[in-house]
Amino acid sequence: MTELKPSKSARKREFLALQKLGEELIALNESDLRQIGLDEDLLEAVLEARQIKSHGALRRQKQYIGKIMRHVDPEPIRAAMLRLCH
Numbered sequence: 262m263t264e265l266k267p268s269k270s271a272r273k274r275e276f277l278a279l280q281k282l283g284e285e286l287i288a289l290n291e292s293d294l295r296q297i298g299l300d301e302d303l304l305e306a307v308l309e310a311r312q313i314k315s316h317g318a319l320r321r322q323k324q325y326i327g328k329i330m331r332h333v334d335p336e337p338i339r340a341a342m343l344r345l346c347h
Contacts, residue, residue, distance in 0.1 A: 280327030282335055285342060287311055287323070297341040303329045 267275070286294065286307045294307060306329055310322040 279330035283326035293345050300333050
């Protein structure tokens, strides 16, 4: 029996959701970011994105954050963000 892989559209929706989560991380203050316990590469990319003023460069940085997010489990991040917001 062959396992069906997600369609290109489904993968794109998933990647965009991860990128949106990354954008929400950018909006947090630094102390909250450090409480979440992000992967070092992800934390560095988020902190760097907060320094970028150029629209195009920020867009590329957000895409890069989405790319990093593909390699980490987003559920603990979502749970931590829910705890911070409530």
